[in-house]
Amino acid sequence: MIATTKIRVRYKDTDCMKVVYYGNYLTYFEVARVEFLRQQGHAMSEVDQKVRMPVVEASVRYHKPAVLDDLLEARCWIAERKRASFRFGYELLNEQGERVATGFTLHACWDPSSSKMIAVPDWLAKALSMGGPEMAPQTPPRSEAPRRSRGAPLSTDHPSSR
Amino acid sequence: MIATTKIRVRYKDTDCMKVVYYGNYLTYFEVARVEFLRQQGHAMSEVDQKVRMPVVEASVRYHKPAVLDDLLEARCWIAERKRASFRFGYELLNEQGERVATGFTLHACWDPSSSKMIAVPDWLAKALSMGGPEMAPQTPPRSEAPRRSRGAPLSTDHPSSR
């Protein structure tokens, strides 16, 4: 499953380079994964009572800067699932369908009642069904889908603010 | 050269998990690299007139959460320098000397007068002299410096907020 959400760029999100501040894409990723869980039937405020999902690693690639008032489409999916960790993948597109940013966050599971790291609980594992652009059968072959390529070289676009 | 800066954790930086919000480490990295450049004689407000340094990629590993009022030591160095890009490395330590987060940002150069991507200008390349924990001769051998290890497995610490 790929969960999609719309996010409007606020003044607050931009910086004096006139584009979205580079750290704020992680906020957009947060919005996207909270909506992923909600679409799987798990409101974040309830999830938090049962398990914490601390971020172990986060990574962002900046493709094209988002600007004030852009209405972004945020896509989120499960890119990897292991016994004690899982990885969300993200893609942000602007209204022209251009890729703004991609990235991932790697999470562990922490039990607030015992204050210990734990394996991914069964109920959560069920919600984290794998899926995403990489494995979607409808993905066009690579030559037709340049914006899916992972290791894209530095483009001549202005990828992000400082 | 490794530039070091002190950063006090604000309420604004924390979230309802009672630790620093995961996206705000990129703000701390920003503070660290701006101070790196200042210590090399380049105030950010002047640099911006001459060249923009858009972030192409950013990555954070969360080791141990920072909390309210922590006085962090932020370290920043040049981890890589190429013709048209360069990489800052970062390490954040708490007052106990424990690693809070590590990461990097990869930057390109963009000329505001021509609106084009350019090679790293000479004056900037000079400021970006390589150096950092990886290559510092005074770094103790690895067995004595576990907190320098890059590919550390998931620890039993609670690495970060959700």
Next chain:
Amino acid sequence: MIATTKIRVRYKDTDCMKVVYYGNYLTYFEVARVEFLRQQGHAMSEVDQKVRMPVVEASVRYHKPAVLDDLLEARCWIAERKRASFRFGYELLNEQGERVATGFTLHACWDPSSSKMIAVPDWLAKALSMGGPEMAPQTPPRSEAPRRSRGAPLSTDHPSSR
């Protein structure tokens, strides 16, 4: 006219007191007034080309804290309009219909082409038609509408984070 918008509380918006950080209500006010203008036919990205509306004064009263994942209703209206300034009024309600925060922002007009303060342009004045809870004829009398009262004393609720 009263413009209403829905705003979901993000982790990013909260702080370690487990409620929305007090400064972030000004971000919610921003969202509310940008939507006010959009509902009047003026997208912010276009408005900015013609006139800047610097904030001269801002004020917030905190009634009841908003928490993670709350879906707030933000209401925005024009509370005052003068030759060279105007005032937005705001009210944020939670899903139980309880008042979370109220406030206002006072704005001036600044012309980016001449870099001077100017009177409110006619096209903008037209969009800023007065209206709001204070003057709505359907507003119930004060005794029945305690949540409309302006000078409410300190309540026994916990109004906001620190």
Next chain:
Amino acid sequence: MIATTKIRVRYKDTDCMKVVYYGNYLTYFEVARVEFLRQQGHAMSEVDQKVRMPVVEASVRYHKPAVLDDLLEARCWIAERKRASFRFGYELLNEQGERVATGFTLHACWDPSSSKMIAVPDWLAKALSMGGPEMAPQTPPRSEAPRRSRGAPLSTDHPSSR
């Protein structure tokens, strides 16, 4: 007592109007009052264990915009103290000594152990000794100190971002 603190303006604090985002002055106020308390011998992380100081009301007047890399001087003092509430006053100056913003925050006291609003505890009341620009005997007479005036009319400066 007036506590003073230096605050460096970060990219993160600015917005696409190229000035500090209007809501972020409340973050600067937070930094200033936390330092006020620290200078009175009370670290925020300890205060929080004993009493919460929810903000009941906040107000900001924007005099002149702060910009990237400004090193602001933040001044904070106790402007009012009552049985169950107290008010911090704030003034932010830029490096030219010009007033950037002024304002106040009104706080109540809330006991985390009983979850009730309480009177200002004695130990805290002692730390909140009154004092500030308004009552400082060295304040020059009004005609010589225009930047102290409270009800300043809209100036021709560009006071803040949108």
